Amino acid sequence: MAKSALLKSSLAKKYWMAFTGLFLCLFLVGHLAGNLQLLAAGEGARDQFNEYALFMTTNPIVRVLSIVTFASILFHVIDGIILTVNNRKARPEGYVSFKPSTNSKWSSRNMGILGTVILAFIIIHLINFWGQMKFGGLDDTVYQTANGETVKDLYTLTIRTFQDAEMGLIWAIIYLIAMIAIGFHLYHGFGSGFQSLGINHPKYNTFVRRVGVGFAIIVPLLFAIIPFYIYFVLEKI
Amino acid sequence: MNLTLKIWRQKDAASKGGIQTYQLGGVEPDMSFLEMLDVLNQELIDKGEEPVVFDHDCREGICGTCSLQINGEPHGPDRGITTCQLHMRMFKDGDTITIEPFRAKAFPVIKDLVVDRSSFERIQQAGGYISVNTSGNTQDANSIPIPKDKADAAFYAATCIGCGACVAACKNASAMLFTSAKVSQMALLPQGEVEADRRVLAMVEQMDKEGFGNCTNTGACEIECPKGISLENIARMNREYLRASVK
Numbered sequence: 001m002a003k004s005a006l007l008k009s010s011l012a013k014k015y016w017m018a019f020t021g022l023f024l025c026l027f028l029v030g031h032l033a034g035n036l037q038l039l040a041a042g043e044g045a046r047d048q049f050n051e052y053a054l055f056m057t058t059n060p061i062v063r064v065l066s067i068v069t070f071a072s073i074l075f076h077v078i079d080g081i082i083l084t085v086n087n088r089k090a091r092p093e094g095y096v097s098f099k100p101s102t103n104s105k106w107s108s109r110n111m112g113i114l115g116t117v118i119l120a121f122i123i124i125h126l127i128n129f130w131g132q133m134k135f136g137g138l139d140d141t142v143y144q145t146a147n148g149e150t151v152k153d154l155y156t157l158t159i160r161t162f163q164d165a166e167m168g169l170i171w172a173i174i175y176l177i178a179m180i181a182i183g184f185h186l187y188h189g190f191g192s193g194f195q196s197l198g199i200n201h202p203k204y205n206t207f208v209r210r211v212g213v214g215f216a217i218i219v220p221l222l223f224a225i226i227p228f229y230i231y232f233v234l235e236k237i
Numbered sequence: 238m239n240l241t242l243k244i245w246r247q248k249d250a251a252s253k254g255g256i257q258t259y260q261l262g263g264v265e266p267d268m269s270f271l272e273m274l275d276v277l278n279q280e281l282i283d284k285g286e287e288p289v290v291f292d293h294d295c296r297e298g299i300c301g302t303c304s305l306q307i308n309g310e311p312h313g314p315d316r317g318i319t320t321c322q323l324h325m326r327m328f329k330d331g332d333t334i335t336i337e338p339f340r341a342k343a344f345p346v347i348k349d350l351v352v353d354r355s356s357f358e359r360i361q362q363a364g365g366y367i368s369v370n371t372s373g374n375t376q377d378a379n380s381i382p383i384p385k386d387k388a389d390a391a392f393y394a395a396t397c398i399g400c401g402a403c404v405a406a407c408k409n410a411s412a413m414l415f416t417s418a419k420v421s422q423m424a425l426l427p428q429g430e431v432e433a434d435r436r437v438l439a440m441v442e443q444m445d446k447e448g449f450g451n452c453t454n455t456g457a458c459e460i461e462c463p464k465g466i467s468l469e470n471i472a473r474m475n476r477e478y479l480r481a482s483v484k
Contacts, residue, residue, distance in 0.1 A: 005438055005441070005442070005482040006483065009441055009442065009445055009478075009482075010441070010444070010445050010449075010452075011441055011475060011478045011479075012482070014451060014452065015475075015479065083453075086450060086451055087408070087409035087450040087451055087453070089342065089448070089450075090341060090342050090343070090409055090410040090411070090448060090449055091340050091341055091342065091409075091410040091450070092342055093340055094340065095306060095340055096243070096245070096256055096335055096337055097306075097308055097309040097335040097337065098306075098309045099308065099309030099310055100408055100455075100457060102309070102314075102460075103406055103455075103456070103457040103460035103461055104408075104456055104457040104460070105455070105456075108454065108455040108456065109453075109455055111453065188454070191454075192453070192454040195454045195468065195471065195472050195475070196452075196454065196475055197475060197479070198472045198473065198474075198475035198476030198477075198479060199472065200468065200469050200471075200473075202469075
């Protein structure tokens, strides 16, 4: 009984949702730390970012982490779809009048829609950068850094994408919309993950809630600043 | 007060229902919501029409029998009350009030506004009890010391009257608040603790079988619960279940 309980029950699905979700929160912190290097200027910035990108694509530990990250996203999406389908089935005939806004927050009721926006963004984002790095789009941009490392020029691709005369600002706005969706997703998801894992204690609830709200505002905001900074402030290349 | 009532009418479980509109005058602000429906039914009976069928029993907010989704909320717009405790002073003259049954796959409509909530009873029967023979050998209550905070938490969980407002309010029709209250009230006390693992596994299994949805932590249940059962109970059940599953 116990084994199937940990895989098939409604609660098990919630544990996996929470576990993968909170792991992806950690991923966001790591990804943000890397991306913030894009705010630096000058020739050194290009070398630094490209060496960092090389490290992130070749280091075995990072490779394992990236596989776990992709698996988490996949699991989070599939689990989310299964839960949503089950939830729809649980109320086959809806209400004529239903006022959920009187008793719950918008973000908590629209995690599926927010998640779909985020998934669409992840696909766009991977095509923009990860695909170029991985599947040869950047193969002819290989050069030697001051440290003698042979790197692909992901830095120039990133800067040019957001400084493009026609598309740069549009990309920045698309990224901003995605970050707003991630913000709302985190606003509910962060605390909800703790609750699903049973971590709810009067002594720590306020702390978890505050960290969650802070996380949901600060992380997406810092991500969203980068494309606009590149478009408006950073020296054109 | 004069009211326009839009009420869900359904002949039986197999028939298709629909909203019917009624005009009702002479409603006093001090009437309870159920008394207002009594007035409507008397008018319908006088006209030779079929009265609106709705659930009620104690009419003092302790039995959990009266249900009703009123203007999109279980037990109506007031907080911490059942429908029998909802007074017409919460509404204004000329208001339109929509009255529907609680909606969930696990709460099928029997007739009009009455739903079958025996799925709750089956969850309770799956493990919401203590297997102790208490006849003839009852101990003195004070012989087992219980910390005050645990006793309080168990007591508050036990105030759940099983009305189903949590399911009705939840966008997923989840029964997690109800089930977790029943799990908590026993798991927190030494008498219930010994069977906590078996209990939580069995009750969650039954809850899933009944076709309730999954908890997405919107918190709507806690707000709409007439007894203010806390989401802490759901977290406790998540903990209990995780611990019981890995054993």
